[in-house]
Amino acid sequence: MGPLVANEIISPDTNLFLAFLIGIGFGFVLESNGFSSSRRLAGMFYGYDTTVLKVFFTAAITGMLGLLFMSLFGWIDLSLIYINPTYLWSAIGGGVIMGVGFILGGYCPGTSFCAASIGKLDALAFIGGIFLGVLLFTEAYPLWENFFNAKYLGSPLLSSVLGLSRGVMTLLIILVALGMFWVGEWAEKRFARDDYKLNQK
């Protein structure tokens, strides 16, 4: 049955409309969890607020389990799901550069749009920066074209690289995440700050 668009149950234009609705859900959930706050996002790296870790990994696990179950029930054909390809060097290099951007800017692209939507001007500045950064990439593309395309590995799954089944891999990741949640809860007490409150239920 799913994915609907690949199986031609919905048209490409309906797909775009649903993308808009999915985006509303995405933005709503991000904002409701305080991903519109740079101090909250940066708190991840100083331990005083580890919401990013909790939301991010709970979402990834929910996504993994959802795909597993839906494929088990025959609701979705996993072979039609897009897997981003792995170009090892640029995946690492790009990630490192993004990490610099994260600690300086306090946002990532998705969260900056979410924060700008409620009036955060620092998020607007960050978005301006993203446009400049992307333009820098496209304009100077010949400079990093080789690096960008180096060490292409196809679209491997972590599970197949480690020789595990999808289910066992997911279980392992859940166990690791539970350990990290425990560390996160500990860190929020250990690194709590007088000038910052979590403000969450």
Place this chain on the structure above:
Amino acid sequence: MSKNREPKKYMNPYLGGVLLGLVLIVAFWVSGRGLGASGAVKSVVVAGVETVAPKHAQNAVYYKQHSEDSLKSWLVFEMLGVLVGGFLSGAIAGRLKFSVEKGPHISGKIRLIAATVGGIFFGLGSQLGRGCTSGSALTGMAVLSLGGFVTMAAIFGTAFALAYFARKLWL
């Protein structure tokens, strides 16, 4: 401080994570792809350069390879939705307000400069890494993509490693 009504509390993060995961699953089920963000900016930049400097776009390598990209893309519509969804949540919770959010010991000007520079890095890195925290790390991890885990580790590892040097911005 005036006695403004306190904004509502944020959602429980584990509940929030489950809800975000459900949004992700809907995206997989409907469109066969996960969430993203930086790709929408790329579409706008490519379309913008093609409009403003068509001659240049015809000659520069990157635009030639991406001439089929347009504003009518999945991520552009999704990101328009993010703006609406974020605004709705902020409106319901009483968080709509123009402000510059910053650490307690820096000026607003420094914060805006740091945010702009951070955005430049994130924009550049997201193109090099073929996706940002949403498209590469979160979605990649959910589909168990090796690249997703690698990028996630590189982003968060670097930010943790540099946190000490950037502490004046946040603490």
